[in-house]
Amino acid sequence: MDNRQEVREFLVSRRAKISPDRAGLPAGGNRRVPGLRRSEVAMLADVSVEYYAKLERGNLAGVSPAVLDAVARALQLDDAERAHLLALARAADGTSAILRRRPKVKQWSPRGSLQQVLDAVTEGPAFVRNGRMDLLAANRLARAFYSEVYASSQQPPNIARFQFLDPASRRFYPDWEFFADVCVEILHTEAGRNPHDKGLHDLVGELSTRSDEFRRRWSAHNVRHHGTGSKTFHHPVVGTLTLAYEGLELAAEPGLTLTIYTAEPGSPSEEALRLLASWAATQEASTVDRAERNHSSVRDDVVQDASSSRRSAEGEPGSAV
Numbered sequence: 001m002d003n004r005q006e007v008r009e010f011l012v013s014r015r016a017k018i019s020p021d022r023a024g025l026p027a028g029g030n031r032r033v034p035g036l037r038r039s040e041v042a043m044l045a046d047v048s049v050e051y052y053a054k055l056e057r058g059n060l061a062g063v064s065p066a067v068l069d070a071v072a073r074a075l076q077l078d079d080a081e082r083a084h085l086l087a088l089a090r091a092a093d094g095t096s097a098i099l100r101r102r103p104k105v106k107q108w109s110p111r112g113s114l115q116q117v118l119d120a121v122t123e124g125p126a127f128v129r130n131g132r133m134d135l136l137a138a139n140r141l142a143r144a145f146y147s148e149v150y151a152s153s154q155q156p157p158n159i160a161r162f163q164f165l166d167p168a169s170r171r172f173y174p175d176w177e178f179f180a181d182v183c184v185e186i187l188h189t190e191a192g193r194n195p196h197d198k199g200l201h202d203l204v205g206e207l208s209t210r211s212d213e214f215r216r217r218w219s220a221h222n223v224r225h226h227g228t229g230s231k232t233f234h235h236p237v238v239g240t241l242t243l244a245y246e247g248l249e250l251a252a253e254p255g256l257t258l259t260i261y262t263a264e265p266g267s268p269s270e271e272a273l274r275l276l277a278s279w280a281a282t283q284e285a286s287t288v289d290r291a292e293r294n295h296s297s298v299r300d301d302v303v304q305d306a307s308s309s310r311r312s313a314e315g316e317p318g319s320a321v
Contacts, residue, residue: 003091003195004058006221010088011056013221014075015041022076044074060092080189084223087192110137114250117258118142124243124262124273130255131190132200133159133183141273144280145261148172148236160187160203164211174234184217185224192223194255226257237279238272 016035020027025040036044042052047067055063055071068089072082110118110128118126118139125142129135135146135157143150148169149162163169163183173179190200207214232242243261250256263269 003060003088006058006191006195007060007088007092008056008058009219010084010221011071011075014077014081015056018076023074041071041074045070047071060089062093063089080185080223080225083225084189084192088195091192091195108136114253121260122277124260126258126260128250128253128256128258129159130257131186131194132197132203133186135159136256140280140284141277142261144237144276144283145233145235158203159183160207160214164207164214168236171234171236174232174240179231180213181217181222182224182226184214184220185222186226188218188221189223189225235272235276238275241269241272242267243269 015038016033018036020036020040023036023040023044025036031037038053038056039049042049045052045067047070052071060068065086068085072085075081077085108130114128115137118128118137121139122141125139125145127135127138127142127146135142135149138146146157146159148166149157149159152158152161152166154161160183163173163180169179170176187200187204190197191204194200204218208218227247228245230242230244232240234240241263243263245259245261248258248260250258263273
C-alpha cells in the first residue's frame with residue numbers, strides 16, 4: 001500500500017466528516033468543501049496551518065505522539081481511527097515492519113494445541129482468521145457454518161471474496177450492507193497495521209477491480225475494531241441464526257484472531273446450531289465413507305492387476321507352453 005496516499009486520503013476523509021457545529025466553531029460563510037477547513041483543524045490541534053498541511057499531504061514521518069494525539073482529538077477520531085492513524089505513522093517511520101514482523105512461510109498451519117482448542121469448542125463455530133479475512137483454521141461447526149465459503153476453489157477460503165464476489169453472500173448475510181461495511185473496515189485496519197502485505201495488496205486490487213460495492217467502500221477509508229457483538233445469518237441448511245461473537249487476538253500468533261460464535265441458551269438459534277452440528281457430522285461421515293470406498297476400490301484394482309500380471313507371467317492353466 002502507498003502509505004502517503006493512505007495518510008492523505010484518511011485525514012481528508014475524517015476532516016470532511018466534522019462539521020463546524022460539531023467542533024464548536026462558527027459556520028462562517030460559504031464553504032467549498034464539506035467539513036472543517038485545514039486551518040480550523042490546525043487551530044484545534046494547536047499546530048501551524050503549514051505543518052498540518054504537510055501532514056495532510058501524507059508526511060507523517062517523525063511526527064511526535066503528542067501531535068498525533070492532538071490531531072486525533074481535533075478530528076474527533078474514535079479508538080479504531082486513532083489506532084489506525086498511529087499505525088500509519090509507524091509505517092511512515094519504517095517501524096511497522098519491526099513491530100509486526102512475522103515468520104515467512106509458504107502456508108500457515110495451526111499448532112496442534114491450537115487446533116485442539118478449536119476442536120474443544122463443540123457448541124458454536126470457532127475459527128482463526130488473519131487480517132486479510134482468510135479462514136486459516138476452524139472446528140467442525142465453523143467449517144459447516146462457512147460451508148459456502150469453504151466451497152470456493154481459491155485457497156485459503158476468504159470471507160472478503162465471498163462477501164463481494166459470491167452471490168450466495170446476499171442470502172447468507174441478511175443485512176448484507178452492514179456486513180460489507182464491516183468487512184472493508186477490517187481490511188482497511190489491516191492495511192494500516194501491515195501496509196507491506198503483498199497478499200492484502202493483491203486482494204484489495206482484485207476486489208476493487210471486480211466489485212463496485214467494494215471499491216466505493218474502500219474509498220471511504222473507514223476502519224473498525226471487530227471484537228464483540230451480535231450478528232444474524234441465514235445458513236442454507238438450518239436457516240436463520242442470531243449469534244453473539246467474541247474475537248480474541250492470539251498473543252503467540254501476531255496478526256491472527258480467534259473468533260467464537262455462540263447462541264443464547266434455549267433460543268431457536270441454539271437449536272439451529274445443534275442441527276448444524278448433526279449435519280456437519282453426517283457430512284464428515286459421508287466424506288470418510290467415500291474415501292474408504294475409493295481406497296478399497298483402488299486396492300482391489302491393484303490386487304486384480306497384480307494377479308493378472310502374475311498369471312500372464314506363469315501362463316494360464318491348460319495353455320500351450
